Amino acid sequence: MRISPVGKAGKDLCGMTGSARGPAAGDKTWTVLELLKWTTDYFSRSGIDSARLDAELLLAHALETERLRLYIDYEKPVLPEERDRYRALVQRRARERVPVSQLLGVREFWSLTFEVTRDVLTPRPETETLVEFALSKAVAVAQDSDSVSPFRILDVGTGSGAIALSLASELPLAQITATDLSKPALQIAAANADRLHTRERLRLLEGDLFQPVASERFDLIVSNPPYVARADIGSCPPELSHEPEMALFAGQDGLEVIRRLVAEAGDHLSPGGWLGIELSPEQTERVEEELVQAGFVDVERRFDLASRPRVVGARWPMK
Ligand SMILES: C[S@@+](CC[C@H](N)C(=O)[O-])C[C@H]1O[C@@H](n2cnc3c(N)ncnc32)[C@H](O)[C@@H]1O
Known part of the structure; x- marks a missing residue:
């Protein structure tokens, strides 16, 4: 985004x-x-x-x-x-x-067509950076592991399902769960899963961050959470007023949801599992510090097509 x-x-x-x-x-x-x-x-x-x-x-x-x-x-x-x-x-x-995506009712993402309405954030090209990060980590973790159980992925704040369904299209054996606080968004994600013939491989759950998966652990957690600072509302393009506030804004500094994600993610990652978060480039250093404080290791950045840091990833320690 x-x-x-x-x-x-x-x-x-x-x-x-x-x-x-x-x-x-x-x-x-x-x-x-x-x-x-x-x-x-x-x-x-x-x-x-x-x-x-x-x-x-x-x-x-x-x-x-x-x-x-x-x-x-x-x-x-x-x-x-x-x-x-x-x-x-x-x-x-x-x-x-009104954004073109909402006038057409669809948007291309990861070469797939997603239904888009006012109830979901229109998937942005820079979010493909997070999909690339997730795929690279899925391959790395699968190579390191001698487990025969399916690779478990969690997408927190799935919206239209753009990230979860792109990963489902690339990783046919993965078990994918996606959560969102917004029921209307989950309905769009379900419709997109139907349209992309991946509904039976996607578990959609409603609730706040990790609350719907309270006692579960995953090999990979990805999230493109809301990260716009309320303080910046005046400089946002007018098109944003057609997208859900819940998908965009996260407190005065934009970090309210990311901070909670970082603090809670360790309880839901298997040893050696990865967390990837999309953010605004200027938030990168703050989030990297939060990850280290929360106990993560191997913190890394991924860059979008404009060469700006767009994803921060980190690994939950093996022990
Ligand atoms: C920036 S949008 C990302 C949508 C989609 N993943 C994408 O990349 O296009 C953030 C999503 O997180 C959801 N969300 C916001 N706060 C949340 C929370 N506390 N728990 C779960 N989902 C939340 C919003 O409803 C929205 O669908």
Whole structure:
């Protein structure tokens, strides 16, 4: 999850200048390319960074086609009813700043398609760093161990199920448990598990952090917990207001949930098991210190595609 400050503060997000001459006008025939150009300009003026990409994704959705197909169909006229569908999406994106993922109802993560609603955090590309960390540790622990019992993974705060289900797709023999405090989020995770044909391999439990797995231990625990500081709320992009607060904010410094995770994780790890936590880069050193104080060893960092520390991992000692 990357939370970047609003880049274009002061822009009029509702500035629909030109809309009367845009796709709203009823008589003109618009081609695919004309619509894309108009919308890209409109989105840019509305302060949306990924203007062209968003325009393409929404138009492809309205036309019920693939995004790349638009390039072949540049000169094709768009039918009035298709344009009406598109205009409704464009307005919600620009005026209400609804994330594209929620307008489409899906988001790609780890090359899998996840259903996304207002009840879950939209999976972010940087969270794939945590999936990579988990896979590398699953292989390492399995190689070190002579146990024949299945590899046990716990995903705390599973949301859409992005991490747990990506791991399920890669580790067919692993036993995966995922928890969340939010019942609606767990319903989305279950729907995603059905959609990805992994429902029978995923145990979904409702409750606070480790409470639903009180007496259990795991070989690997992963979590992308809420980690935005309440103090930073004013610099969050407007799109965040469409995502659940419970998925984003964790006290004044953003560390309220991570601190509890670190303090309690040792009681749920088997000897030599690993913990991996996604965080905001500036929280890295604080969390590394907390891990050492809690008794963890072999603390390490993993970096996202922007080369920023994004995951901190640590091992529970063998004895
Ligand atoms: C940042 S979202 C991560 C969602 C998903 N794992 C992902 O990476 O896209 C954090 C999730 O943790 C859940 N959560 C927040 N506080 C929690 C708690 N105390 N116990 C369990 N889950 C919690 C939220 O409901 C939300 O689904």
